Amino acid sequence: MTRVLLDYFRRWWWVLALAALLEFRLGWSIANRPQEPFEFWAFMLSLWAGANLLLFDFKRGALRAVAALPLTSRQFGRGWWLATVPLPAIGLAAMLFLGAGAFCQVHPNRALPTASLTLGSLFTLVWLGNGFPMIFAATRRLAGSVWQMTCTFFLSALSILMLFGSMLWAQGASSSPSKCALLLGIGGFLTLVGWVEAERFDLGQAVQYFRGRPEPPALWRNRFRSTPLEAKITASQLPVEPGYGGVPFLLLSRVPRMFGLLAAMSALTALLWVWRGSAIPEQTAVVIFAGSSSMMSWGFMLVFQLLPVLRQLRLLRTMPISVMRLSGTLMALMLVPLIALGAVSAAVAAVALGTPAALTFLSDYTFALAPAALCVFLAVWLGEGKLAYAVLLVVFFGSQQVQLRLQSFLHIPELPLGLVSAIAAICILLALLLTSRALRHSGHAYHGRTTSPGDYPFGLGS
Amino acid sequence: MTNAIEIRGLTKRFPHFALGPVDLTVPSGAIYGLIGPNGAGKTTTIDLILGMSRNDEGTIQVLGFDHRTQAVQLKEHTAYASPELNFQVWGKIGKAIRFVRGFYPGWDDAYCTALLKAFHLSASDRIATLSAGAKTKLCLLLALARRPEVLLLDEPLSGLDAVSKQQLFSELLKAVEDGQRTVLISSHNLSDLERFADHIGLLKDGNLLLEGRTDHVVERYRLAEFFTRNGATLQTPPPGLIILKWNENRWRALLDQQSGAEEWLQTQGVHNVSLTRLTLEELFVALFKEEEGQ
Numbered sequence: 001m002t003r004v005l006l007d008y009f010r011r012w013w014w015v016l017a018l019a020a021l022l023e024f025r026l027g028w029s030i031a032n033r034p035q036e037p038f039e040f041w042a043f044m045l046s047l048w049a050g051a052n053l054l055l056f057d058f059k060r061g062a063l064r065a066v067a068a069l070p071l072t073s074r075q076f077g078r079g080w081w082l083a084t085v086p087l088p089a090i091g092l093a094a095m096l097f098l099g100a101g102a103f104c105q106v107h108p109n110r111a112l113p114t115a116s117l118t119l120g121s122l123f124t125l126v127w128l129g130n131g132f133p134m135i136f137a138a139t140r141r142l143a144g145s146v147w148q149m150t151c152t153f154f155l156s157a158l159s160i161l162m163l164f165g166s167m168l169w170a171q172g173a174s175s176s177p178s179k180c181a182l183l184l185g186i187g188g189f190l191t192l193v194g195w196v197e198a199e200r201f202d203l204g205q206a207v208q209y210f211r212g213r214p215e216p217p218a219l220w221r222n223r224f225r226s227t228p229l230e231a232k233i234t235a236s237q238l239p240v241e242p243g244y245g246g247v248p249f250l251l252l253s254r255v256p257r258m259f260g261l262l263a264a265m266s267a268l269t270a271l272l273w274v275w276r277g278s279a280i281p282e283q284t285a286v287v288i289f290a291g292s293s294s295m296m297s298w299g300f301m302l303v304f305q306l307l308p309v310l311r312q313l314r315l316l317r318t319m320p321i322s323v324m325r326l327s328g329t330l331m332a333l334m335l336v337p338l339i340a341l342g343a344v345s346a347a348v349a350a351v352a353l354g355t356p357a358a359l360t361f362l363s364d365y366t367f368a369l370a371p372a373a374l375c376v377f378l379a380v381w382l383g384e385g386k387l388a389y390a391v392l393l394v395v396f397f398g399s400q401q402v403q404l405r406l407q408s409f410l411h412i413p414e415l416p417l418g419l420v421s422a423i424a425a426i427c428i429l430l431a432l433l434l435t436s437r438a439l440r441h442s443g444h445a446y447h448g449r450t451t452s453p454g455d456y457p458f459g460l461g462s
Numbered sequence: 463m464t465n466a467i468e469i470r471g472l473t474k475r476f477p478h479f480a481l482g483p484v485d486l487t488v489p490s491g492a493i494y495g496l497i498g499p500n501g502a503g504k505t506t507t508i509d510l511i512l513g514m515s516r517n518d519e520g521t522i523q524v525l526g527f528d529h530r531t532q533a534v535q536l537k538e539h540t541a542y543a544s545p546e547l548n549f550q551v552w553g554k555i556g557k558a559i560r561f562v563r564g565f566y567p568g569w570d571d572a573y574c575t576a577l578l579k580a581f582h583l584s585a586s587d588r589i590a591t592l593s594a595g596a597k598t599k600l601c602l603l604l605a606l607a608r609r610p611e612v613l614l615l616d617e618p619l620s621g622l623d624a625v626s627k628q629q630l631f632s633e634l635l636k637a638v639e640d641g642q643r644t645v646l647i648s649s650h651n652l653s654d655l656e657r658f659a660d661h662i663g664l665l666k667d668g669n670l671l672l673e674g675r676t677d678h679v680v681e682r683y684r685l686a687e688f689f690t691r692n693g694a695t696l697q698t699p700p701p702g703l704i705i706l707k708w709n710e711n712r713w714r715a716l717l718d719q720q721s722g723a724e725e726w727l728q729t730q731g732v733h734n735v736s737l738t739r740l741t742l743e744e745l746f747v748a749l750f751k752e753e754e755g756q
Binding site: 241243244245246247248249250253308309311312314315317318319320321322323440441442443445446447 | 476506509512513514515516533534535537538540541542544546547548549550551556557560561562563564565566
């Protein structure tokens with residue numbers, strides 16, 4: 001079991017180290033501004049420091065590779081539970097306290113916000129604990145007796161609800177007793193369930209799950225059948241639906257779906273904001289909501305739209321289209337849903353809250369186009385691997401910092417639309433040219449994309 | 463006979479590997495087998511043809527189209543299949559077909575349907591649940607149904623069972639029977655290539671060691687077994703004679719019949735010389751053993 005743990009940490013130390021650094025920074029921020037909600041960032045960090053990493057391993061065939069090792073399924077289950085739940089929770093809690101402690105050391109007159117830090121650490125533990133059963137319960141599929149199927153369905157649904165519920169609703173949980181109780185209650189239950197799942201982990205079933213359905217036995221049809229060169233089948237018998245194909249098909253089959261998904265998520269989040277009310281002024285709430293929704297939207301698209309499409313970059317490059325058109329297609333996949341969402345959000349905000357709110361949405365969504373475009377280039381150029389993911393994470397988190405620094409540098413609460421449009425236009429143009437160059441010159445852009453973080457078992461990325 | 467693919471002085475340098483300079487000629491209407499050990503540069507060569515990296519030097523022409531300045535026209539007439547291609551983003555086979563079909567006005571729907579049946583695939587099959595062999599078949603289907611003039615196949619046999627391999631070569635033979643289509647196939651499966659490829663090129667460490675008609679290449683080499691007297695050794699064998707093994711007086715060597723090595727052996731006083739025909743696989747192993755020995 002120790003080897004299972006060591007193997008996991010050897011492979012993912014860099015992500016965990018990055019998460020630890022960010023947790024340190026979060027601890028610092030909590031001590032600096034104890035009144036501000038911090039739960040969203042704690043949630044995001046726990047999301048990327050837990051069982052999700054294991055999921056990437058599974059998607060890359062790690063289960064089949066370890067299946068032959070002389071360890072029991074239970075030992076694997078326990079090892080992975082320890083590696084993805086309590087150990088990162090302890091590490092992140094230590095970094096959270098360390099960050100806050102460092103701040104208090106630098107500012108001796110400030111008190112250590114022990115309650116917030118403790119709650120933050122507990123939240124992190126239950127979020128990490130929630131990730132484990134979500135993945136492991138899914139590997140069992142809906143099979144067995146009615147009771148087993150009901151349990152599997154209930155646990156999967158509960159853990160998914162916990163995941164999305166936390167994403168949308170957890171902000172400010174440390175100052176709300178009801179939210180706090182709900183989070184710790186459900187999260188604690190799911191953490192325990194995770195341990196039980198680990199104990200009864202079935203490696204064989206999980207291997208089957210991640211491998212997919214095996215080809216059906218072909219004994220009855222294995223006779224050699226040669227195809228005549230001039231097939232005597234009319235086009236009307238073609239089982240493939242007719243209509244346009246190529247780049248328009250690629251765009252129209254993915255962009256509206258992604259737009260719909262993001263619009264639904266934004267609408268749901270907005271409704272939750274309105275429903276629970278807010279202690280902060282309306283304009284501030286609009287600024288926070290517009291900033292976070294635009295950032296989350298392009299982050300979501302990066303993982304679930306761009307990276308899965310880049311897995312077929314090799315195929316796309318062999319199609320008879322110019323490099324510039326291919327670059328444009330990749331940019332459009334990323335930018336068009338964002339532009340559409342920005343426009344719709346601004347229109348809704350204009351009707352509901354007035355022109356200033358609409359401008360805030362327009363400005364934030366326009367600014368988001370810049371890092372989103374640069375990520376297209378970086379994802380193409382760097383291919384798949386640790387470096388690529390690290391750089392994309394830096395751009396994701398760094399873009400917001402750039403926006404804030406620009407605002408403070410210019411002494412304005414919001415960047416004007418003209419300025420962000422110019423920034424976005426320059427970045428898009430630059431990214432387009434650089435992507436074209438990377439497509440022509442970068443050999444490893446076409447290699448090694450065996451899996452992508454967008455391929456979740458619940459099928460969002462496929 | 464005109465040439466479908468002409469590669470001249472192709473060079474590509476990586477930090478730990480250098481390809482070329484490679485001169486490679488694929489005649490029109492031929493099935494050309496590009497063979498070589500792992501890391502020899504086969505995939506790199508095919509990638510360079512399709513622009514999936516930029517060559518440092520040299521030129522590539524496919525059907526007279528330059529791979530850099532006329533890349534789109536080149537790809538309109540060329541199809542590529544490799545197990546590395548990924549269609550999973552499309553979810554179902556039908557959608558992948560619809561996507562690729564959109565690029566090719568000459569797409570043959572009837573042939574596509576026939577291939578679906580022949581490969582036991584269905585448009586409604588989920589790509590994620592296909593076996594490795596079935597994914598390879600999907601790749602081949604998408605390449606063949608566009609009726610390309612040049613077909614580039616990179617390790618297409620991996621994951622295929624014996625029946626599917628037979629089926630693939632049957633399709634390839636049909637594709638080239640009118641003399642209008644050309645196939646460049648890279649593979650490790652030498653016994654199949656020997657049967658079906660009419661030309662071969664042998665790559666080793668980024669260099670093309672041999673090129674020519676398969677029967678000519680196989681006929682050119684022989685496994686020579688002979689004896690020397692009283693433990694005498696052979697001093698500095700000529701380039702066409704590659705000593706594979708010897709045990710006291712008994713010798714085994716790879717002999718290039720065009721090099722004059724056979725005559726040289728007679729001058730060395732060897733006796734009981736027997737020459738045996740080699741299969742392509744045996745020739746391949748012998749050539750690379752020699753490389754290792756050096």
